[in-house]
Structure formats: structure tokens, C-alpha cells
Amino acid sequence: MALVGNLKDLKLPSLIQLNCMERNSAKLTIEHGSQYGFIYFEGGQVVHAEFGQDIGEAAVTRLMGLYSGKFKVESIARPPARTIKKHWNNLLLDSLHKLDDSEDSPERKYNHLIERLLTVRGVKTISILNRDGTVVTSSAPEGTPENYLFAFIQMQAEKAGGAIGSERPEFVSVAATGRKYVFTDYNMLNVVLEMDHKTKLDMVLPLIKQALK
Amino acid sequence: MVKKLLKDITEIDGVSGVFIVSNRAEIISKTGLEFSDKQLSALSTYILRIIAALHIKGKKTTELEFYWQNKYIICKSSDQFLVVVFCNTPHILAVIRITLNVTTAKLLEDKKFTKWLKSHIAGKEFMLRKGSLDTAEERLLEYIT
Numbered sequence: 238m239a240l241v242g243n244l245k246d247l248k249l250p251s252l253i254q255l256n257c258m259e260r261n262s263a264k265l266t267i268e269h270g271s272q273y274g275f276i277y278f279e280g281g282q283v284v285h286a287e288f289g290q291d292i293g294e295a296a297v298t299r300l301m302g303l304y305s306g307k308f309k310v311e312s313i314a315r316p317p318a319r320t321i322k323k324h325w326n327n328l329l330l331d332s333l334h335k336l337d338d339s340e341d342s343p344e345r346k347y348n349h350l351i352e353r354l355l356t357v358r359g360v361k362t363i364s365i366l367n368r369d370g371t372v373v374t375s376s377a378p379e380g381t382p383e384n385y386l387f388a389f390i391q392m393q394a395e396k397a398g399g400a401i402g403s404e405r406p407e408f409v410s411v412a413a414t415g416r417k418y419v420f421t422d423y424n425m426l427n428v429v430l431e432m433d434h435k436t437k438l439d440m441v442l443p444l445i446k447q448a449l450k
Numbered sequence: 451m452v453k454k455l456l457k458d459i460t461e462i463d464g465v466s467g468v469f470i471v472s473n474r475a476e477i478i479s480k481t482g483l484e485f486s487d488k489q490l491s492a493l494s495t496y497i498l499r500i501i502a503a504l505h506i507k508g509k510k511t512t513e514l515e516f517y518w519q520n521k522y523i524i525c526k527s528s529d530q531f532l533v534v535v536f537c538n539t540p541h542i543l544a545v546i547r548i549t550l551n552v553t554t555a556k557l558l559e560d561k562k563f564t565k566w567l568k569s570h571i572a573g574k575e576f577m578l579r580k581g582s583l584d585t586a587e588e589r590l591l592e593y594i595t
Binding site for chain 2: 368
């Protein structure tokens with residue numbers, strides 16, 4: 238039977254450690270937004286990994302940086318390729334070092350921001366978008382299909398501020414059909430939080446501001 | 451009736467003004483605000499566009515809130531009009547939300563008001579396209595619609 242869960246509850250290093258110590262031959266699939274990553278174990282060693290364009294150790298390092306995403310571990314007879322030769326212990330340590338070194342990369346910075354925002358009560362998903370609506374990153378399993386709508390809303394909010402001689406609003410909250418969206422800025426990017434519909438923005442605002450610092 | 455309802459809201463400590471606007475962005479009534487009708491109509495146009503864009507995506511907007519450092523705007527949306535309240539403190543927002551629910555319900559019961567509104571109804575497509583749209587907005591609307 239497959240082991241399923243979310244990286245929010247069980248981090249990837251623990252998952253790798255578990256499979257290696259149990260000497261498993263297995264395929265670990267990670268679903269992060271619209272992207273899929275794979276790590277293959279054989280006899281308790283990590284032997285192959287894929288994530289987007291990355292293969293081997295580079296894929297493991299990028300996967301280790303994920304804060305959330307559904308995972309599934311299934312038993313398999315043999316991996317499709319062997320791109321990793323390192324002992325799993327060294328692989329984990331090297332990947333963690335590389336992650337520390339890339340701490341200042343935009344991808345890591347946004348992932349950290351999402352991690353912090355997800356700790357705020359009522360926050361369900363977070364999307365970070367460019368001003369033109371293209372998605373930078375999203376914590377939503379299904380991605381951000383309403384990205385252009387969200388960008389349009391933030392554009393109108395900025396113009397609404399201009400109409401009364403003010404800047405772009407710091408925060409905009411929209412309640413629509415059982416959903417609540419909160420819009421704000423972060424480093425010239427649009428941030429959209431989907432909240433529990435009963436959450437009142439003024440109640441969680443200090444926590445959101447803290448997370449955005 | 452409309453004037454009295456608005457006056458009741460402005461009497462809440464921390465409210466700087468309130469206005470009602472049709473979904474054609476026509477100012478129906480206002481009180482306590484220093485902004486001109488033209489400014490408020492422009493503000494409403496952008497708010498109505500948000501509502502219309504959400505409508506196109508099958509979402510019915512009920513409340514919108516805009517927060518600046520020292521200024522807060524709360525809007526209660528009905529199908530045909532918006533009630534917009536300007537506040538200068540976040541501490542009264544909860545009270546304003548409840549008050550706006552009551553105000554909207556009372557307005558919808560006011561026959562004179564609803565009769566007048568009937569002749570000022572606009573479709574959501576009209577709301578979306580009202581005023582001038584720049585190229586960035588047009589491009590986003592192409593994706594949305």
C-alpha cells in the first residue's frame with residue numbers, strides 16, 4: 238500500500254531517511270502546484286531523481302527546498318535510471334548545504350515567505366504573481382488558475398487609491414461566493430492569500446504584516 | 451430615508467464619511483466626505499470593475515475592504531448599488547460591517563429607493579468596460595473573459 242501525505246507534515250529529509258533506513262526500493266512522487274518531482278530508492282539508497290528540468294542531485298536539492306506538496310511512496314522493482322551514486326547520508330548533507338548557500342535566491346525567499354504566511358490563522362493558499370499576472374509561485378495544489386483575474390483586481394485597487402489621491406492600498410480584502418481573498422504587495426510582486434471565508438482581515442493583519450517583513 | 455441611514459453611519463466614532471453609488475458609478479447620496487462626486491465616481495468605477503470581473507468568473511462579491519496606513523474603506527455590495535464607508539481607525543471595522551448589513555437590508559426595503567435604482571441598472575459588462583482601460587488592463591481582460 239502506498240504511503241501518502243503532505244510535506245507540510247513530513248519534511249522531505251525525514252522521508253528520504255525513512256526509506257533509506259528501511260532499505261526500501263520505492264518511488265517517491267511529489268506534487269507541488271502543477272509540478273511533479275520523483276525520487277527513486279533502490280535497496281535503501283537514493284539512485285535517481287527528477288524535478289522539472291533537473292535530474293540527479295540537482296533535483297534532490299530543489300525538492301528539499303519545497304515547503305509543501307502532496308507526496309506518495311510506492312514500491313517499485315527497479316528505477317528508470319541511475320543518476321546518483323552518493324551514499325544517501327552524504328547526499329542529504331550536500332543538498333542541505335547547497336540549500337543554505339542559495340538562501341538568498343528569489344525562489345528560496347518566496348518559499349520562506351509562503352511558509353511564514355501559511356502559519357497565519359485562516360490562510361489556506363498563497364500565490365505570488367508578477368504585475369502582469371504570470372505566476373511566480375503558488376502553494377495551491379491546483380496552481381493559480383485565476384492569476385489574471387487577481388492581477389486585474391490589484392490593478393483596479395491601485396487605481397481606486399489614485400482616484401482619491403492615495404497610494405496603492407496596503408491590503409485589499411474581497412469576499413465573494415464563500416471565498417475570501419486578501420491582496421497585498423511584496424517586492425513589487427502581487428501576493429494573493431486565499432483565506433477561510435469567515436476570517437476578518439483586521440483580526441489577522443498584524444500577523445500577515447509580521448510574515449511579510 | 452437614505453440620508454438618515456448615511457447619517458447614522460457617520461455618527462459612529464471613527465467614520466469620516468459614507469456614500470452610496472449605483473452600479474453605473476452614479477453617486478446617489480453622500481455625507482461627511484471632502485471628495486468631489488467626480489472623484490468618488492472614479493473610485494467607484496474601479497471598485498465596480500473588480501466586482502464585474504469576479505462576476506464573470508462566477509463569483510458574487512459581497513464585501514470589499516481597502517486598507518491604507520491610516521485610512522480604511524469598507525464597501526458592501528448589493529446587485530444594484532454599493533455602500534462605501536471611509537474610516538480612520540481599524541477598531542470600528544467590525545461594527546461597520548454589521549451596520550452595513552443592516553443599512554443594505556433597509557435600503558432594499560425602501561420602495562422609493564429601489565424604484566429609482568431600477569432606472570439606473572447597468573449590466574456587469576458595462577461595469578467592466580466603464581471608463582478608459584489602458585493596454586495592461588485590456589490584456590488582462592482578454593485573459594479573464
